[in-house]
Amino acid sequence: MAHDTDAAHDEHGHHPTAKTYLWTALFLTIVTIVEISAYYIKPWEQSAIYVPSMIFMSAVKFAVVCAVYMHLKYDNKLFRNLFVGPLAIAIVTCVGLLFLFGKVAINLGSGA
Amino acid sequence: MATTVAPPIYAPAAASASTYGEKTGVWSWITTTDHKRIGVLYLFTSLFFFIFGGLEAAVIRAQLAAPNQSLVSAELYNQLFTMHGTTMVFLAIMPLSAAFFNFLIPLQIGARDVAFPRLNAFSYWVYLLGGIFITLPIFAGLAPNGGWFGYAPLTTMAYNPGLNIDFWVLGLQILGISSLAAGFNFITTIINMRAPGMHLMRMPMFTWASFVVQFLVVLAFPVITVALVFLQFDRFFGTNFYTLTAGADPLLWQHLFWIFGHPEVYILILPAFGLVSEVLPTFSRKPLFGYAVMVYSGILIGFLGFGVWAHHMFSVGMGPIADTVFSLTTMLIAIPTGVKIFNWMSTMWGGKLTFTTSMCFSIGLVAMFTIGGLSGVTHASPPTDLQQTDTYYVVAHFHYVLFGGSIMGIFAGIYHYFPKMFGRLMNETLGKWHFWINMIGMNLTFGPMHLSGLLGMPRRIYTYDANQGWDLFNMMSSIGTAIIIVATLIFLYNFFTSLKSGPRAGRDPWGASTLEWSIPSPPPEYNFAVLPNVTSRYPLWDVTDGHDLSREHHEGHENRDDRVPTSRELGIPMPANTFKPVMAALGLCTMLGGMTLKHVNDVAFYVVVGGGATMLVVSLYAWLTSPLEESH
Amino acid sequence: MSATAVEPTMAGGESHDAHGHHYTSTGLDNRKIAIWAFIGSECMLFVSLISTYLIYKGKSRVGPYPHEAWTDPATGETFKAILNIPVTSFSTFVLLMSSLAMVLAHNAVVNRHVKRTTFLARLEGNSFFWLMSTAVLGIVFLMCQAYEFTSFVHEGLGLTTNLFSSSFFVLTGFHGAHVTAGVLWLFTLASIDKTRGLTPAEELKIDLCALYWHFVDVVWIAIFVLLYLIK
Ligand code: HEM
Numbered sequence: 013m014a015h016d017t018d019a020a021h022d023e024h025g026h027h028p029t030a031k032t033y034l035w036t037a038l039f040l041t042i043v044t045i046v047e048i049s050a051y052y053i054k055p056w057e058q059s060a061i062y063v064p065s066m067i068f069m070s071a072v073k074f075a076v077v078c079a080v081y082m083h084l085k086y087d088n089k090l091f092r093n094l095f096v097g098p099l100a101i102a103i104v105t106c107v108g109l110l111f112l113f114g115k116v117a118i119n120l121g122s123g124a
Numbered sequence: 125m126a127t128t129v130a131p132p133i134y135a136p137a138a139a140s141a142s143t144y145g146e147k148t149g150v151w152s153w154i155t156t157t158d159h160k161r162i163g164v165l166y167l168f169t170s171l172f173f174f175i176f177g178g179l180e181a182a183v184i185r186a187q188l189a190a191p192n193q194s195l196v197s198a199e200l201y202n203q204l205f206t207m208h209g210t211t212m213v214f215l216a217i218m219p220l221s222a223a224f225f226n227f228l229i230p231l232q233i234g235a236r237d238v239a240f241p242r243l244n245a246f247s248y249w250v251y252l253l254g255g256i257f258i259t260l261p262i263f264a265g266l267a268p269n270g271g272w273f274g275y276a277p278l279t280t281m282a283y284n285p286g287l288n289i290d291f292w293v294l295g296l297q298i299l300g301i302s303s304l305a306a307g308f309n310f311i312t313t314i315i316n317m318r319a320p321g322m323h324l325m326r327m328p329m330f331t332w333a334s335f336v337v338q339f340l341v342v343l344a345f346p347v348i349t350v351a352l353v354f355l356q357f358d359r360f361f362g363t364n365f366y367t368l369t370a371g372a373d374p375l376l377w378q379h380l381f382w383i384f385g386h387p388e389v390y391i392l393i394l395p396a397f398g399l400v401s402e403v404l405p406t407f408s409r410k411p412l413f414g415y416a417v418m419v420y421s422g423i424l425i426g427f428l429g430f431g432v433w434a435h436h437m438f439s440v441g442m443g444p445i446a447d448t449v450f451s452l453t454t455m456l457i458a459i460p461t462g463v464k465i466f467n468w469m470s471t472m473w474g475g476k477l478t479f480t481t482s483m484c485f486s487i488g489l490v491a492m493f494t495i496g497g498l499s500g501v502t503h504a505s506p507p508t509d510l511q512q513t514d515t516y517y518v519v520a521h522f523h524y525v526l527f528g529g530s531i532m533g534i535f536a537g538i539y540h541y542f543p544k545m546f547g548r549l550m551n552e553t554l555g556k557w558h559f560w561i562n563m564i565g566m567n568l569t570f571g572p573m574h575l576s577g578l579l580g581m582p583r584r585i586y587t588y589d590a591n592q593g594w595d596l597f598n599m600m601s602s603i604g605t606a607i608i609i610v611a612t613l614i615f616l617y618n619f620f621t622s623l624k625s626g627p628r629a630g631r632d633p634w635g636a637s638t639l640e641w642s643i644p645s646p647p648p649e650y651n652f653a654v655l656p657n658v659t660s661r662y663p664l665w666d667v668t669d670g671h672d673l674s675r676e677h678h679e680g681h682e683n684r685d686d687r688v689p690t691s692r693e694l695g696i697p698m699p700a701n702t703f704k705p706v707m708a709a710l711g712l713c714t715m716l717g718g719m720t721l722k723h724v725n726d727v728a729f730y731v732v733v734g735g736g737a738t739m740l741v742v743s744l745y746a747w748l749t750s751p752l753e754e755s756h
Numbered sequence: 757m758s759a760t761a762v763e764p765t766m767a768g769g770e771s772h773d774a775h776g777h778h779y780t781s782t783g784l785d786n787r788k789i790a791i792w793a794f795i796g797s798e799c800m801l802f803v804s805l806i807s808t809y810l811i812y813k814g815k816s817r818v819g820p821y822p823h824e825a826w827t828d829p830a831t832g833e834t835f836k837a838i839l840n841i842p843v844t845s846f847s848t849f850v851l852l853m854s855s856l857a858m859v860l861a862h863n864a865v866v867n868r869h870v871k872r873t874t875f876l877a878r879l880e881g882n883s884f885f886w887l888m889s890t891a892v893l894g895i896v897f898l899m900c901q902a903y904e905f906t907s908f909v910h911e912g913l914g915l916t917t918n919l920f921s922s923s924f925f926v927l928t929g930f931h932g933a934h935v936t937a938g939v940l941w942l943f944t945l946a947s948i949d950k951t952r953g954l955t956p957a958e959e960l961k962i963d964l965c966a967l968y969w970h971f972v973d974v975v976w977i978a979i980f981v982l983l984y985l986i987k
Pocket residue numbers: 273389390392393435436454455457458461496497498500501503504509512513514518521522525526529530
């Protein structure tokens with residue numbers, strides 16, 4: 013295993029195989045199905061954990077696509093920094109805006 | 125060890141016979157992809173807009189010189205201050221900085237060009253066309269009139285039905301595309317085109333400052349683009365983003381604009397900081413004090429710059445928590461800024477100072493920016509800001525940071541790098557006159573604004589009644605403006621005469637230390653005949669006895685005379701000249717600019733926008749499928 | 757003390773390595789760095805759009821609304837909740853699958869040299885097929901969006917109806933425009949692949965497009981949850 017990651021620094025051939033891609037797709041599909049079902053499961057949909065759980069699931073999907081499909085897990089760290097830095101600023105800005113417009117409480121489902 | 129100075133090397137007397145390579149003539153400038161030529165184009169164009177924006181300010185100050193004047197109408201006055209701000213921010217200071225990004229970054233990091241030379245040309249042409257597009261309407265009395273921050277809903281159709289704002293909305297989108305394209309280009313260039321051994325922590329301070337600026341550009345401009353698209357859709361297609369009767373929030377525009385706007389002020393100042401960070405060590409004959417701290421404070425300013433935007437909105441009533449948070453972050457950001465001031469002073473401390481014109485302007489920046497920074501901190505506090513906001517006190521603040529900071533830094537850069545750009549020195553005596561008159565003029569213009577502002581004079585009023593205690597201060601400001609005009613005329617005279625007949629400059633007329641000074645002035649189109657191998661932050665100061673290494677490898681011995689070999693002779697493949705980026709820029713600007721026709725004639729709208737789009741797509745395809753370099 | 761602060765390393769003509777690439781400080785390709793910087797910038801673009809949508813959520817003065825029915829007090833006419841979750845779930849799935857096809861296209865080009873005998877293995881190596889599939893799935897997604905937009909208009913929700921419609925159409929429209937650009941890019945690559953076959957050395961050409969495409973997919977992951985599934 014460790015040997016494999018060492019070789020991963022080679023120019024080519026460090027990407028995962030088609031199998032990994034298929035498994036990833038399966039995983040993403042399952043999470044999506046869970047998300048959509050949650051929408052239709054009334055007790056879940058109306059509970060306080062609905063919004064956090066949905067955001068969590070989509071964040072996981074987001075991260076998996078970035079890591080595997082966009083190769084951030086395997087590629088040069090530079091790319092990760094180029095993406096994660098701006099993404100962090102973007103998310104903080106978004107949260108800041110929602111706060112400023114009095115939206116955060118509502119979106120956390122506290123019933124405000 | 126690092127302070128031995130390489131004396132000026134020989135002067136290449138004939139180098140400028142064909143400045144910038146083998147190609148000459150207007151066409152070669154239009155089709156150029158050489159970063160140095162594009163830098164020079166940026167310089168001339170932005171100087172033009174700087175003068176234009178200055179004339180707008182002159183009219184404003186003439187109108188305000190005394191109470192109850194009627195030199196211009198209220199409407200024209202609105203157009204003048206809007207276009208003055210827009211011009212200075214987007215058409216003068218940003219592209220003046222871009223002139224230095226283009227010219228200097230590849231030279232400072234030891235590269236032959238930027239990462240994407242054709243994209244670079246594209247950026248310039250989009251800037252030029254966008255600048256013309258947004259500037260021309262003032263001659264028809266149709267210029268944008270909603271202030272440089274164009275607050276919606278004031279700028280929506282309901283309150284501002286003319287074409288004025290359409291020009292602004294579309295013009296800024298065009299200019300944004302130019303800045304974004306340049307941003308990606310320079311990020312890539314700095315990450316990936318550094319010469320061997322040029323580690324990040326060896327990069328010259330100007331390159332570092334520019335690096336941070338490019339990130340600010342690519343992260344801030346999308347936000348204003350979105351805000352502008354909303355406004356455009358509201359105006360053109362009747363959407364409701366800023367329609368209060370539909371429930372829209374009047375603060376949406378303000379927030380989006382200032383999320384862009386505050387990073388934007390750092391976009392305006394950091395390049396100037398970078399330039400003086402080159403000048404001060406050179407003429408103190410000392411390395412920059414606290415290099416690493418300078419780098420980190422620059423990065424910190426960049427990050428924090430995204431967390432202070434609402435300090436422009438204290439007066440809208442955001443509530444105690446938001447006010448407190450933004451007040452604190454604003455005061456916090458003053459710390460890394462102050463650190464820079466102290467680093468510059470420590471650089472000069474104990475140094476062997478030479479007061480060249482560029483050195484004078486750099487010291488001027490340190491002093492003037494400090495004043496502006498301090499008044500900035502005073503309105504970081506919401507209770508005091510409520511007194512100051514929308515008064516001339518704020519106008520004083522941002523002119524001390526922008527004129528005393530950015531413009532002074534850029535002048536320092538022009539005097540310092542003129543010899544590298546054009547192979548000739550500027551006149552130092554005239555330079556000193558320029559500096560001192562400019563210094564007096566700016567303080568006379570903007571100093572009294574602190575007082576008129578604190579006495580309650582609101583900004584953006586086209587006239588005022590006598591005896592409110594402002595008369596004297598306004599007169600002083602207007603006289604100061606006349607003095608600045610004199611200073612600027614001296615500068616222009618100096619600039620153009622030196623261009624023609626200034627004394628020849630050698631490679632390193634200032635005894636400076638960074639890579640750009642190791643090559644001929646002006647540099648040959650390939651910059652470095654041999655990619656340098658960098659082993660320190662101040663490569664030329666580490667060289668013993670003026671033993672100039674890059675010259676050694678300059679085509680052996682026969683070339684000890686003054687002829688600089690061409691890229692063809694050296695077999696260095698250079699990007700070919702091409703017209704495609706110009707075509708793409710034309711297509712883009714026709715497409716976006718043509719949208720103003722929506723309110724004039726539907727058929728013309730579709731024809732022009734469709735034509736522009738087609739031209740854009742076709743020339744993009746042609747561009748992307750043709751190779752960068754002509755085969756030798 | 758180093759006497760040679762500026763040393764020559766390579767002579768001009770040799771700054772290209774054996775593959776004809778330029779020398780770069782990181783050894784990475786310029787274009788890949790640029791596209792990641794571009795994607796970072798796009799984060800801010802979409803976050804501004806999404807934030808606006810969320811800020812205006814529930815602020816519309818008149819319906820129709822996304823998640824609940826609305827009766828026009830003036831006419832008494834009733835409009836049902838506008839969002840069509842089943843259709844959008846389907847198009848979400850389509851976009852997800854297009855991402856899979858996209859990585860497989862990249863994978864096929866990278867592993868061009870692998871000898872393939874079975875049908876499945878040959879399918880795996882068929883980059884043209886995967887490129888076309890990605891593009892076609894993208895088109896299916898766009899058709900779903902077109903269907904969605906037109907049915908909204910039929911149900912009484914136009915671009916200018918209320919705050920929800922303005923922010924919804926502009927946000928999803930921006931996303932759709934990105935998908936459209938991606939589809940054009942994919943067709944261009946597919947036609948190059950058809951005419952002369954992309955080689956493993958040109959892997960980057962696909963990689964750039966793939967990064968863009970996945971990013972557009974990832975944005976949709978966020979949109980789907982924030983706009984459609986959370987009420
Ligand atoms: C020490 C750091 C700084 C602080 C604490 C600061 C603080 C502020 C604050 C609180 C305001 C809002 C005032 C109001 O409208 O009531 C303001 C306005 C402004 N600042 Fe600064 N500032 C700083 C540096 C800069 C720099 C470096 C620049 C540009 C180079 C700049 C340019 C501006 C501009 C253009 C405005 C006015 C915008 C407008 O209303 O049109 N500031 N500053």
